[in-house]
Amino acid sequence: MRIISGKYKGRRLTAPKRLPVRPTTDMAKEALFNILENRYVFSEISIVDLFSGTGNIAYEFISRGAKNVVAIDANIHCIKFISKTVKELDENIELKKIDVFHYLEKATWKADIIFADPPYDLPFEEFQKIVNLVFEKNLLELDGLLVIEHSPKTILSNFPQFIEKRKYGSSVFSLFQEIE
Secondary structure, three states: OEOOOOOOOOOEOOOOOOOOOOOOOHHHHHHHHHHHHOOOOHHHOEEEEEOOOOOHHHHHHHHOOOOEEEEEEOOHHHHHHHHHHHHHHOOOOEEEEOOHHHHHHHOOOOEEEEEEOOOOOOOHHHHHHHHHHHHHOOOEEEEEEEEEEEOOOOOOOOOOOEEEEEEEOOEEEEEEOOOO
16 A cells, blocks of 8 residues: 555555455545545645545545544554554544444534545445435535445445445445535
8 A cells, every 4th residue: 555645655554464454446546536636625624534444545635735634443453553654654643443333423523525435345224324424414514525435336326415426446436415
């Protein structure tokens, strides 16, 4: 895994083999960040990275100058790896070891971008719960975006907040925004 752009461009990070993760590929990550860079000035936005895993997406946002990044994962080994990497980068990513759904249910914050990369075999009802909690609890800033990474087998285009999807290899990014 490597950071593809920003001040840590090209930096390689090696996660322990025992982590139960599937990091976003460089190709998919680069395509996603091209979309996001056309919508946002990273130095002015806050990010919540759900199911953070290795922290791959969080590091990319920090490298590109995001002002506030929160990484959420329930796995202690993932949190420890992210913590170690954050110290090596001498950066500040707020870490929370908590179940994503519990975190969303208790949330009172707002973010500009919420990125979720749950396990690809997550039941559809759980994907639905992510979307519903984000929009029912009004967790996005005005013009905020929910991005969910999932397999091509999962169809998320039926939600009223769905705006588009992009497919890159075996990854799909579905984008959601509050429709006024």
